[in-house]
Amino acid sequence: MKQKEQVKEWFLNNDNCAIHYKDLAHELNILVPNMRRILGQGTIKNEFVRVASGIYKLNTDNQLKPNKNTNIRLLSKLNEVLINDNGKLSINKNDFNKLIKTLNNKELKTLEQLIK
16 A cells, blocks of 8 residues: 555545544654655645644545636636726627637636635
């Protein structure tokens, strides 16, 4: 079993209680730098949530973490499609469908959350 899978399994078996990365590393016999990498990268990928400095838990909401670059790209693309040459809001179904096809998965998820 990979170390990241061990970490996820630990959270699932312990009611997803928040824990400091050093304590978790000790419990799972994983090197502290590896644990920091697992949790840090997992947080970026929206798999873990940092609840305080050094303290993490499994992300059960699977909510998208706001990402400034994704939001800027998304807003830029929306601006191109939604705002006409006169600066007024204007959209038709074909333009919107074309826009959707140009978005990557992260941008689509962000748009979906904005609409909800």
